[in-house]
Amino acid sequence: MSLERIKEKLEILADAAKYDVSCSSSGGNRKNKNGGLGDSHGMGICHTYTEDGRCVSLLKILLTNHCIYDCAYCVSRKTNDIKRAAFTVEEVVDLTMNFYRRNYIEGLFLSSGIFTDSDTTMERLVRVAKKLRNEHKFNGYIHLKSIPGASDEIMKEAGLYADRLSINIEIPTEKGLKLLAPDKSHSEMIKPMGFVKNELILYKEEKKIFRKVPKFAPAGQSTQMIVGATDETDLKIIKVADHFYQNFNLKRVYYSGYVPMLEDARLPSIHSQVPMLRENRLYQADWLMRFYGFKADEILEKENPFLDLEVDPKLAWALRNREQFPVNVNTATKQMLLRIPGIGGKSVNKILSARRFQKLNLDNLKKMGVALNRAKYFVEFDSHNIFTKYIDEQNFRKVILTGMKSKFQNPFSEQLSLF
Known part of the structure; x- marks a missing residue:
């Protein structure tokens, strides 16, 4: 040929x-x-x-x-x-x-x-x-x-x-x-x-x-699911993924946002493509289930079955469960450390190793590679009580979204500037 x-x-x-x-x-x-x-x-x-x-x-x-x-x-x-x-x-x-x-x-x-x-x-x-x-x-x-x-x-x-x-x-x-x-x-x-x-x-x-x-x-x-060709919620999608992880020992579940190519009454409009951000959020939720100990029902609820496109799933969970914060990084379990926004798996292992020899502070977390622009609102140390619990929910979300990066000195001075 x-x-x-x-x-x-x-x-x-x-x-x-x-x-x-x-x-x-x-x-x-x-x-x-x-x-x-x-x-x-x-x-x-x-x-x-x-x-x-x-x-x-x-x-x-x-x-x-x-x-x-x-x-x-x-x-x-x-x-x-x-x-x-x-x-x-x-x-x-x-x-x-x-x-x-x-x-x-x-x-x-x-x-x-x-x-x-x-x-x-x-x-x-x-x-x-x-x-x-x-x-x-x-x-x-x-x-x-x-x-x-x-x-x-x-x-x-x-x-x-x-x-x-x-x-x-x-x-x-x-x-x-x-x-x-x-x-x-x-x-x-x-x-x-x-x-x-x-x-x-x-x-x-x-x-x-x-x-x-x-x-x-x-x-x-592995397997793949098309997202957005039918009307399944994100909660349903990650529940299906979790089912396959638990029952078929899959290495990966992939999520492919539906790309309109054909005119068909059964399909979404040819002009309505699934946002790439939705696909990205599903991968982040998938990561939480595989490596961070989250269950599908924790990541999303029946009342709010779609992932927040404004914040990642881990941060969204923390915002909904503020009663579990702040977390003391010197005493918390590995499972709870993994749930702190801005702290990844490698950083958690560094924290567990380092705190055996010293009391950790914010500077220590920074050196470990922790994303302080998120983590600092959800942690506390033996000598400092983070101001998170004093901020109302609307302003708290606003602070994080605007990436506030002021130095942590007086826990209340930052709080007062919000109002």
Whole structure:
């Protein structure tokens, strides 16, 4: 096939793949061996991100944009009048190897429209990974997008060659999915996720007994939800994410703000794009659940089910729960320190270590990298009582939003200037 035709295919299928944001390569640990190419061990995978946070360091393409489904939100839906193309297995392998040798990429993210049926499509994706590993000794990162409805046998083989497997839930609720993609169901999507989870558990158990066990998806599995194509609240979305973290041991849940592309009565207006800030707030809420001990019901309430676009979720929680502040940094538990706005996980560990040897003050926190423009309103020390409790709620929020950075001297002098 001519170089021009390959270039045309690449343009079509790379563009079609850009809407999938779940292409993180973190967590891979495949080492180079037998004189092969590439190495995804540790930080071996380099990332480049666009302004909106999407990863562009991998060769990120669809095997084909032909699809038997007619999902309202998908640019590759079968009734959409677009240019169609399909790579052969050999073409994807050659592109990956040539791009890697030119230092354009460090790995492959491969997805596909569903042609013929789920097993045929998934088998084709696995053949690409298998050929790269076995014939070309490629040890770089490979992320395969699992196909809903694929058999356990094919998923098993996929996990032996891919570093990460992912399957998109797409729409957070079954009701929303049935509205926009009536041929799909969450049960079909969840089935392979459950299989991968069990295989990962089995691998860990076998590793304890046997010295050499074939790796299975060492970077785990992830999923993605489209935000804003249907009317789910942020509370519902993060509850769904929490469910998958708790029950399927997912590495990541990705949130993709709906981008209007097609006219359809079931979809939001073609002119109403989801604010990037909403997507960002969902990632921040997700981070709080994974690393800061927050539960979905704490981050948001039924009465206010959408994330505050003006402040981050951690600060919003603190503003709603002011009775729990100020927190004494010299005596508070790790769990409570993690809930102080402006104090991150690394700073908490520094605080716990340092306070064993001395009484901490505001200057100590500053040296530890704490964001004092937020944290100073929520902490107290053994010799000082922070003025937070004396400020009414409206002015307190205003102070933080305007980034007040006056030096902490007399706790009441700053308070008086507010009025």
